Amino acid sequence: TQLLEQSPQFLSIQEGENLTVYCNSSSVFSSLQWYRQEPGEGPVLLVTVVTGGEVKKLKRLTFQFGDARKDSSLHITAAQTGDTGLYLCAGVYQTGANNLFFGTGTRLTVIP
Amino acid sequence: NAGVTQTPKFQVLKTGQSMTLQCAQDMNHEYMSWYRQDPGMGLRLIHYSVGAGITDQGEVPNGYNVSRSTTEDFPLRLLSAAPSQTSVYFCASSTGVSTEAFFGQGTRLTVV
Numbered sequence: 574t575q576l577l578e579q580s581p582q583f584l585s586i587q588e589g590e591n592l593t594v595y596c597n598s599s600s601v602f603s604s605l606q607w608y609r610q611e612p613g614e615g616p617v618l619l620v621t622v623v624t625g626g627e628v629k630k631l632k633r634l635t636f637q638f639g640d641a642r643k644d645s646s647l648h649i650t651a652a653q654t655g656d657t658g659l660y661l662c663a664g665v666y667q668t669g670a671n672n673l674f675f676g677t678g679t680r681l682t683v684i685p
Numbered sequence: 686n687a688g689v690t691q692t693p694k695f696q697v698l699k700t701g702q703s704m705t706l707q708c709a710q711d712m713n714h715e716y717m718s719w720y721r722q723d724p725g726m727g728l729r730l731i732h733y734s735v736g737a738g739i740t741d742q743g744e745v746p747n748g749y750n751v752s753r754s755t756t757e758d759f760p761l762r763l764l765s766a767a768p769s770q771t772s773v774y775f776c777a778s779s780t781g782v783s784t785e786a787f788f789g790q791g792t793r794l795t796v797v
Binding site for chain 1 (some may be wrong): 690716718720725726727728729730733735742743777779781784785786788789790791797
Protein backbone atom coordinates (compact mmCIF):
# COMPACT_ATOMS: atom_id res chain seq x y z
CA THR A 574 0.00 0.00 0.00
CA GLN A 575 1.33 3.41 -0.98
CA LEU A 576 1.47 5.74 2.00
CA LEU A 577 0.58 9.37 1.43
CA GLU A 578 0.43 11.50 4.56
CA GLN A 579 -1.25 14.85 4.92
CA SER A 580 -0.78 17.37 7.68
CA PRO A 581 -2.37 18.80 9.60
CA GLN A 582 -5.38 16.49 9.86
CA PHE A 583 -7.59 19.30 11.19
CA LEU A 584 -7.19 23.06 10.84
CA SER A 585 -9.43 25.78 12.21
CA ILE A 586 -8.56 29.38 11.38
CA GLN A 587 -10.09 32.84 11.31
CA GLU A 588 -11.26 34.38 8.08
CA GLY A 589 -8.43 36.39 6.49
CA GLU A 590 -5.61 34.22 7.80
CA ASN A 591 -3.16 32.28 5.64
CA LEU A 592 -2.59 28.53 5.86
CA THR A 593 -0.54 25.75 4.35
CA VAL A 594 -1.43 22.07 4.01
CA TYR A 595 1.21 19.43 3.31
CA CYS A 596 1.20 16.13 1.45
CA ASN A 597 4.20 13.79 1.79
CA SER A 598 5.26 10.39 0.53
CA SER A 599 8.43 8.32 0.53
CA SER A 600 7.73 7.39 -3.10
CA VAL A 601 8.07 9.46 -6.26
CA PHE A 602 4.87 10.58 -7.97
CA SER A 603 4.28 10.63 -11.69
CA SER A 604 1.78 13.39 -10.98
CA LEU A 605 -0.18 14.71 -8.02
CA GLN A 606 -3.64 16.14 -7.70
CA TRP A 607 -5.47 18.20 -5.08
CA TYR A 608 -9.20 17.77 -4.54
CA ARG A 609 -11.72 19.55 -2.33
CA GLN A 610 -14.70 17.70 -0.91
CA GLU A 611 -17.84 19.28 0.52
CA PRO A 612 -20.10 17.38 2.96
CA GLY A 613 -22.34 14.87 1.17
CA GLU A 614 -20.50 15.30 -2.13
CA GLY A 615 -17.69 13.59 -3.99
CA PRO A 616 -14.24 15.17 -4.31
CA VAL A 617 -13.77 17.79 -7.01
CA LEU A 618 -10.42 18.34 -8.71
CA LEU A 619 -8.63 21.63 -7.98
CA VAL A 620 -5.30 21.12 -9.75
CA THR A 621 -2.86 18.60 -11.19
CA VAL A 622 0.92 19.10 -10.90
CA VAL A 623 3.30 17.06 -13.01
CA THR A 624 6.78 18.60 -13.06
CA GLY A 625 9.12 18.72 -10.05
CA GLY A 626 9.25 22.27 -8.65
CA GLU A 627 6.06 23.25 -10.44
CA VAL A 628 3.93 26.02 -8.92
CA LYS A 629 0.31 26.55 -9.93
CA LYS A 630 -2.05 29.27 -8.76
CA LEU A 631 -5.82 29.14 -8.63
CA LYS A 632 -7.02 32.54 -7.36
CA ARG A 633 -5.98 32.57 -3.66
CA LEU A 634 -4.73 28.97 -3.74
CA THR A 635 -1.09 28.19 -4.55
CA PHE A 636 0.01 24.61 -5.19
CA GLN A 637 3.63 23.51 -5.20
CA PHE A 638 5.15 20.21 -6.27
CA GLY A 639 8.43 19.27 -4.59
CA ASP A 640 11.60 19.16 -6.68
CA ALA A 641 11.92 15.40 -6.07
CA ARG A 642 8.20 14.85 -6.80
CA LYS A 643 7.66 13.22 -3.40
CA ASP A 644 5.75 16.01 -1.71
CA SER A 645 3.36 18.86 -2.35
CA SER A 646 1.83 21.80 -0.53
CA LEU A 647 -1.32 23.85 -0.78
CA HIS A 648 -1.21 27.44 0.45
CA ILE A 649 -4.35 29.51 0.87
CA THR A 650 -4.02 33.27 1.20
CA ALA A 651 -6.64 35.28 3.10
CA ALA A 652 -8.92 32.32 3.76
CA GLN A 653 -12.66 32.77 3.31
CA THR A 654 -15.55 30.81 4.81
CA GLY A 655 -16.16 29.32 1.35
CA ASP A 656 -12.78 27.57 1.62
CA THR A 657 -14.14 25.33 4.37
CA GLY A 658 -13.99 21.68 3.35
CA LEU A 659 -11.90 18.53 3.20
CA TYR A 660 -8.73 18.87 1.12
CA LEU A 661 -7.32 15.68 -0.33
CA CYS A 662 -4.10 15.09 -2.21
CA ALA A 663 -3.92 12.13 -4.57
CA GLY A 664 -0.84 10.71 -6.22
CA VAL A 665 -0.33 8.81 -9.42
CA TYR A 666 2.74 6.64 -9.08
CA GLN A 667 2.97 5.31 -12.59
CA THR A 668 2.90 7.20 -15.88
CA GLY A 669 0.03 5.95 -18.01
CA ALA A 670 -1.86 4.54 -15.02
CA ASN A 671 -5.03 6.13 -13.69
CA ASN A 672 -5.05 4.68 -10.19
CA LEU A 673 -5.12 7.46 -7.60
CA PHE A 674 -3.75 6.93 -4.10
CA PHE A 675 -5.31 9.42 -1.72
CA GLY A 676 -3.89 11.07 1.33
CA THR A 677 -5.69 11.04 4.66
CA GLY A 678 -7.11 14.53 4.14
CA THR A 679 -7.06 17.90 5.89
CA ARG A 680 -10.34 19.16 7.24
CA LEU A 681 -10.30 22.96 7.10
CA THR A 682 -12.76 25.15 8.95
CA VAL A 683 -12.66 28.89 8.33
CA ILE A 684 -14.41 30.85 11.06
CA PRO A 685 -16.05 34.15 10.15
CA ASN B 686 -24.95 17.28 -17.19
CA ALA B 687 -25.43 14.03 -15.30
CA GLY B 688 -21.73 13.09 -15.02
CA VAL B 689 -21.33 10.16 -12.60
CA THR B 690 -24.54 8.93 -10.99
CA GLN B 691 -24.60 6.62 -7.98
CA THR B 692 -27.60 4.87 -6.49
CA PRO B 693 -28.76 4.50 -3.81
CA LYS B 694 -27.59 7.49 -1.76
CA PHE B 695 -28.19 5.73 1.56
CA GLN B 696 -28.53 2.06 2.45
CA VAL B 697 -28.79 0.01 5.64
CA LEU B 698 -28.03 -3.71 5.44
CA LYS B 699 -28.07 -6.53 7.91
CA THR B 700 -24.94 -8.62 8.31
CA GLY B 701 -24.88 -11.33 5.66
CA GLN B 702 -27.17 -9.58 3.20
CA SER B 703 -26.05 -8.88 -0.33
CA MET B 704 -26.57 -5.81 -2.45
CA THR B 705 -25.34 -3.97 -5.52
CA LEU B 706 -24.25 -0.34 -5.59
CA GLN B 707 -24.95 1.15 -8.98
CA CYS B 708 -22.69 3.55 -10.86
CA ALA B 709 -23.28 5.03 -14.30
CA GLN B 710 -21.43 7.71 -16.25
CA ASP B 711 -22.45 9.49 -19.44
CA MET B 712 -19.09 10.98 -20.40
CA ASN B 713 -17.86 7.98 -22.41
CA HIS B 714 -14.95 7.54 -20.00
CA GLU B 715 -12.88 4.38 -20.34
CA TYR B 716 -11.59 4.27 -16.78
CA MET B 717 -13.91 3.70 -13.82
CA SER B 718 -13.17 2.94 -10.20
CA TRP B 719 -14.71 2.38 -6.78
CA TYR B 720 -13.38 3.86 -3.55
CA ARG B 721 -14.43 3.66 0.05
CA GLN B 722 -13.96 6.58 2.42
CA ASP B 723 -13.52 6.02 6.14
CA PRO B 724 -12.75 8.67 8.78
CA GLY B 725 -9.05 9.52 8.96
CA MET B 726 -8.15 7.18 6.09
CA GLY B 727 -8.87 9.16 2.95
CA LEU B 728 -10.22 7.24 -0.03
CA ARG B 729 -9.03 3.71 -0.70
CA LEU B 730 -9.31 2.01 -4.07
CA ILE B 731 -11.47 -1.14 -4.10
CA HIS B 732 -11.67 -2.15 -7.77
CA TYR B 733 -11.11 -0.45 -11.08
CA SER B 734 -11.71 -0.98 -14.78
CA VAL B 735 -9.75 0.33 -17.76
CA GLY B 736 -12.53 -0.49 -20.20
CA ALA B 737 -15.54 -2.69 -20.88
CA GLY B 738 -14.81 -6.31 -20.03
CA ILE B 739 -11.68 -5.52 -18.01
CA THR B 740 -11.55 -5.22 -14.22
CA ASP B 741 -8.80 -5.41 -11.62
CA GLN B 742 -8.32 -5.22 -7.87
CA GLY B 743 -7.28 -2.15 -5.94
CA GLU B 744 -5.97 -1.78 -2.39
CA VAL B 745 -8.97 -3.24 -0.51
CA PRO B 746 -10.87 -5.66 -2.81
CA ASN B 747 -11.87 -8.36 -0.31
CA GLY B 748 -15.62 -8.78 0.08
CA TYR B 749 -16.43 -6.90 -3.14
CA ASN B 750 -17.03 -7.95 -6.74
CA VAL B 751 -17.31 -5.85 -9.88
CA SER B 752 -18.10 -6.30 -13.55
CA ARG B 753 -17.96 -3.97 -16.56
CA SER B 754 -20.26 -5.16 -19.33
CA THR B 755 -20.69 -1.67 -20.84
CA THR B 756 -18.62 1.51 -20.92
CA GLU B 757 -21.31 3.36 -18.97
CA ASP B 758 -21.94 1.07 -15.99
CA PHE B 759 -19.71 -0.25 -13.23
CA PRO B 760 -21.70 -1.89 -10.40
CA LEU B 761 -20.13 -2.89 -7.10
CA ARG B 762 -21.47 -6.02 -5.41
CA LEU B 763 -21.28 -6.92 -1.75
CA LEU B 764 -21.89 -10.67 -1.54
CA SER B 765 -22.23 -11.00 2.24
CA ALA B 766 -22.17 -7.66 4.03
CA ALA B 767 -20.10 -7.26 7.18
CA PRO B 768 -20.04 -4.39 9.72
CA SER B 769 -16.48 -3.60 8.54
CA GLN B 770 -17.98 -2.59 5.21
CA THR B 771 -19.84 0.31 6.80
CA SER B 772 -18.46 3.25 4.87
CA VAL B 773 -19.14 5.87 2.22
CA TYR B 774 -18.58 4.50 -1.27
CA PHE B 775 -17.60 6.64 -4.23
CA CYS B 776 -17.55 5.77 -7.89
CA ALA B 777 -15.27 7.75 -10.20
CA SER B 778 -14.49 7.91 -13.89
CA SER B 779 -11.76 9.42 -16.05
CA THR B 780 -10.89 9.49 -19.70
CA GLY B 781 -7.87 7.23 -19.44
CA VAL B 782 -5.78 9.94 -21.11
CA SER B 783 -6.18 12.43 -18.27
CA THR B 784 -5.95 11.34 -14.64
CA GLU B 785 -8.62 13.85 -13.57
CA ALA B 786 -11.27 11.81 -11.79
CA PHE B 787 -14.95 12.76 -11.75
CA PHE B 788 -16.76 11.46 -8.70
CA GLY B 789 -20.34 10.58 -7.97
CA GLN B 790 -22.10 11.89 -4.87
CA GLY B 791 -21.45 8.73 -2.90
CA THR B 792 -23.46 5.97 -1.22
CA ARG B 793 -23.51 5.90 2.55
CA LEU B 794 -23.75 2.25 3.59
CA THR B 795 -24.37 1.04 7.12
CA VAL B 796 -24.14 -2.67 7.96
CA VAL B 797 -25.73 -3.64 11.28
